[in-house]
Amino acid sequence: AQSVTQLGSHVSVSEGALVLLRCNYSSSVPPYLFWYVQYPNQGLQLLLKYTTGATLVKGINGFEAEFKKSETSFHLTKPSAHMSDAAEYFCAVTIGSYQLIWGAGTKLIIKP
Amino acid sequence: NAGVTQTPKFRVLKTGQSMTLLCAQDMNHEYMYWYRQDPGMGLRLIHYSVGEGTTAKGEVPDGYNVSRLKKQNFLLGLESAAPSQTSVYFCASSPSGGNFFYEQYFGPGTRLTVT
Numbered sequence: 001a002q003s004v005t006q007l008g009s010h011v012s013v014s015e016g017a018l019v020l021l022r023c024n025y026s027s028s029v030p031p032y033l034f035w036y037v038q039y040p041n042q043g044l045q046l047l048l049k050y051t052t053g054a055t056l057v058k059g060i061n062g063f064e065a066e067f068k069k070s071e072t073s074f075h076l077t078k079p080s081a082h083m084s085d086a087a088e089y090f091c092a093v094t095i096g097s098y099q100l101i102w103g104a105g106t107k108l109i110i111k112p
Numbered sequence: 113n114a115g116v117t118q119t120p121k122f123r124v125l126k127t128g129q130s131m132t133l134l135c136a137q138d139m140n141h142e143y144m145y146w147y148r149q150d151p152g153m154g155l156r157l158i159h160y161s162v163g164e165g166t167t168a169k170g171e172v173p174d175g176y177n178v179s180r181l182k183k184q185n186f187l188l189g190l191e192s193a194a195p196s197q198t199s200v201y202f203c204a205s206s207p208s209g210g211n212f213f214y215e216q217y218f219g220p221g222t223r224l225t226v227t
Contacts, residue, residue: 043221
């Protein structure tokens, strides 16, 4: 069965530090991969996605992610954290033509 | 262009009461979804629809029903609410093809409390 694992329900970084949120997946077919962000009391918003082609994907707000097939990973990074990045981040994988499998989410905490 | 809207934003129900949550999208998307979000569990798919007049069960369909009579609307019904249905409910939609295929667009959510 396909699954998505996000390592760490909470990640805390200092403002200006590197952000690294981990996502690993299991899939029997080449997946499409997504990162979504959820700010407090809001719906989810697409940050970035990988479909085909270049494995390093750039998204909004300075985030990027790299698809590593050999490691079945799609980790999200940002070089320098900002207070406004505090939110919950979800990794998701396609499991067919119209469904996504979601990770449990990682709350990113930014320390001043 | 409002995107995906959900009505109501908040609701408190007593055990055994019924209610309907309305989701509307103005992007002409074929696919629509209902999720529930609970702390530490991510998003769980309740029901989904791949087109007007069609619905299918997701991961956690028990206690819920849905209808998609019009392409732009997707209704989620709770026939007899239970405290276990206390959650935040999200509706999403996605196109059936093109460059944005698989991307899901979310509404702002409905926070439901069942006492």
